[in-house]
Amino acid sequence: MNRTNINVKECIICYNEYDFETRKPCIGICGHSICENCKHQMIYSICPHCKREDAFAITTINYQVLEMIQHFKSMQQRLSEDSKGLEEGTCSECTIRSRKLRLCITCAVEAGVLKHDETKKEFVLNIVNNDTEAGLCRAKRIAICGDCALDGTHHEGHKTMQLAVLMSNLEDGIPVVVERKVNDIRDNGNKVFEVLKLKYETTIDSLKIYFEKFKDLPVDERKQHFNNIEASIEKVKDTLALVRDATRRFEMLNEEFEECLDVVKSNKKAVTRVNTVFASMDPVVVAGEFCPNTPLLIGVFNPKNQFWTPSGRMPNPKSNYAVASNKSQIFIVGGIFNGSFLPNVEMYDKDKNLRRDCNRLKRGRTRTSAGFHNGKMYVAGGYDNTYMDTVEVFDPDHGDWKDGPPLKRPRADGAVVSCNGELYALGGFNGKEYEEKIEKLNEQTQKFEVFGEMEGSRAGFGVCTFRGRIYIAGGWSSSSNTLRSVRSYDPMTNSWRDEPSLNKDRKYFTLHATSQTIYAIRGCADSWSQITEVEKFDEDRQKWDIISCTGTPSILEQGVS
Template sequence: MSIVNTTECIICYNEYDTETRKPCIGTCGHSICEHCKHQMLTAKCPQCNRDEAFAITTINYQVLELIKHFKAMNTGQSSSDGSVLESAKGFDEGKCNECTLRSRKLRICITCAAKNGVLKNDEKKKEYVLNVLNNDVEAALEKAKNMAICGDCALDGVQHEGHKTMQLAVLKNSLDDHVPPTVEEKMKNMESSAKQVCTDLMDKFTNTLESLEKYFSKHDVLLTAAEKKIHFNNIEASLEKINDTVSLAKDACKRLEILNNEFEENTKIVETHQKAVTKAATVFATLDPVLVADRKQSPREPLLIGVFNPLDNAWTPVGRMPNPKSNYAVACNKTQIYIVGGMNNGTWLQSVEMYDRDKNLRRDCERMKRGRTRTSAGFHNSKLYVTGGYDSTYMKSVEIFDTVQGDWKDGPDLQKPRADAAVVSCNGVLFVLGGFNGKEYEENIEKLNDTTHKFEVFGEMQGSRAGFAACAFRGRIYIAGGWSNSSNTLRSVRSFDPLTKSWRDEPSLNKDRKYFTLHATSKTIYAIRGCADSWSLINEVEKFDPDRQKWDIISCSSPIPTQQNEQSA
């Protein structure tokens, strides 16, 4: 087992691999991974403290061969002597908590685990499940791993004599097959919350009408004829405000009716086919940091990549991408950001660059099939969709990039050619909005029909724009900023409900913005950086408060660096 232990770094305890964590051997004989080697401030060995042991990077190819050997075991491939290696599928990587050796199959002592609250015995179901007291399966599994033992210790250990055991992998798989108990709890909480909202809505509506009636009644004894006319106009305006508010409640009723019909259809599908309903994946908002690329449209200055963290409102610059260009598209997918197309020296670019935050790595991806500038990009079902753009004509072609396979394929054409549009995935559906088609600002909204795999006209913008930012927030598509003619930059914000196909005006930003990032979390929306015009960068970030219906300018905790102290991404 000591040989196996040499396959992990002595600093970070991660397994070596053939990419970013290749094993590096020092002159003292100890090994660390290549990633940790580059992070070390000195060349001293962290194990034996020999000076200059890692002054020169030397890859340990013997360990690499050992890694290939174990990978072959995992896939059941043939070894070098022609014999088929035993499959190591189901290998539970980890150490036994008694003998400290690695085990192929770790086990849990049921009796001891039950005493420590990791397991509970449900006599009705005759099975053991995790006791997820805080609805945290991962934390409970981690607790179970801390008690895991190998087969020998389970059989020979005195303290476990006569006890039953179960494999840790079996325990986890049995959990994955069950509907989490939190679903029922969420439904109960939602029902309670919805009833409270309805009660509060009726109470507030009654109070509002009573207050308005009291306000109206004051005209008889307190106002002159001239003042009464102004007073009546104010009452009319107040009635319009109430009607606008009631229309929002009507939209909510319409949404619930649509959802009810959807759930009934899904129920019939499950009953008829006995299969789960297959739909496009819905991406849920989180508070994770988001990558941001400044879209200052300068072909002479490489764009700056940074990270904005919603938890502490911190902006951290990462560095500049090496290739100058203008009029490119930007799309972010969790920890990766893609820079797509653009223009340089009069050429429409096919190039695609990617920066990975976790690996702190920039690389050139497979080139697009067509060069395009002023194109639009966004993620849907973990694939990158690049739509429209300009290549001496306004384009309606679409290309789809598979980030796992690393290749491009042609997607369905848009119904309308457009450049400087927005691509948004909302409620599991991909939408393309706005832009300029060469003659006018495009009013048609298109959505991708996942069944027919075609784009179809879905609605209208009711006031189009280009170069704007967009995101999905609480089931609606929010659009902000951009421009509606060649000489203006907007600060107005609107939102679109895909279920009811209705628009509503939202509070405006504090600053005119274009070429910026609109990022939604589960609680709010951020308008991050951008430009007041094509050249002037905006450093401030704005945060939307849904309760106060207001955008606030927030100060980022990290200063924006000067060009001298920026590093290349």
């Protein structure tokens, strides 16, 4: 077997993984490592990889690799626990794995994990800010095994409950919770409309009083006064246009809900919407570095604890590639190396810690865009000495490529994004100017159609979908700037609005939306220096906060195997 890439977790002689017993990693003066068993069997001390003489004359255990392996195994265990049921995991006291974790009710109440429901006359999960998932995570962090529940001295006389029972109780209460949310949104909406009506009437009254003050002005001042009034009227018209857009949005939502109601009535089944992708709080695989002279670093960002954990570097050098994430996988598409436009596609799966080469693109391209829509990856536009409008579609289940419908406008460094069940292509540079046209894929005709305008385009930006809107951030709008501005687009009303700006200028970064917020993850500054800080959007305060990813263990950046 030809092994061109060194896996730092295994010996380069026997290809067995290192362990803490007979196969500890021994590092040579050349920097390469072999296992302790192979080291003792060596006749000469020449490095088997670089052939350096006396590289292994002295036995030196590589404890840094051992620490990395230990951390990686614990990380895999945590990911494994996250993927299993609530009741299975590690006891918080004895650290032994248990298939039926329990909660000490007394201790859980003291910790604020459980509370007593006077209506149900039972202990239930204490849910803060409607975040059930966070409540379950807190419960699992203090869960114990059956032995600790029976033998633990500080649990003596305390009652316990199985975590599975806690989950069952939550599921029984789902209809009540959802009904309460429906009622809450109705009540909140009524309050908003009452305030809106009051503010509108107050504003018009003030405008009328302002207008009537012309009687107190000299004749030569009245013309300017009337011009000011007309300008104020235009501002009111602009604001009313936003209200009409909201009205149209409610009309479209009502049509959707009525269609769903008809389906449930007719079929007695829940509505299945394959086009709808719900944001979650699951860990996401992201590319940590887009800098052209640095091998691509792959890592995992976990929104639950806001940890960034590097996984390793991809082996094949390139720059100006596209990146697309899908569940536990990340795809690296195209790029350029030594002047060649690459058709290569690489995939890394965080759950399996596996990197592999996928079938190649039909056409090599750099500065292309990639994104997932209805389970397939769309690669659109790019550059191959000409600005491209071609589209290729990858089926990850079968591993094959097909030609997709071409774009109406060629573009490079743009974006493709799925929003509300529709696929959009936006932004980028077309060889002459930054492309203003937004295109949408017509699913029936399988053609891209011009759908809207960017109203100020850019390239190399981050993009995501959040609460029915397409958010774009950062990038550049000329050859000499890097942006921090953020805007959002509503496809239902075909309208843009300005959003709070990032704290840092960023380009070639990941903009990731969860069910609760948006994160701007890593990327490059104007000078191509690496940005390691992550920013989090606070929708209530309408600002971005730089968050610390401290607590992330420092590990060796190994080559991805």
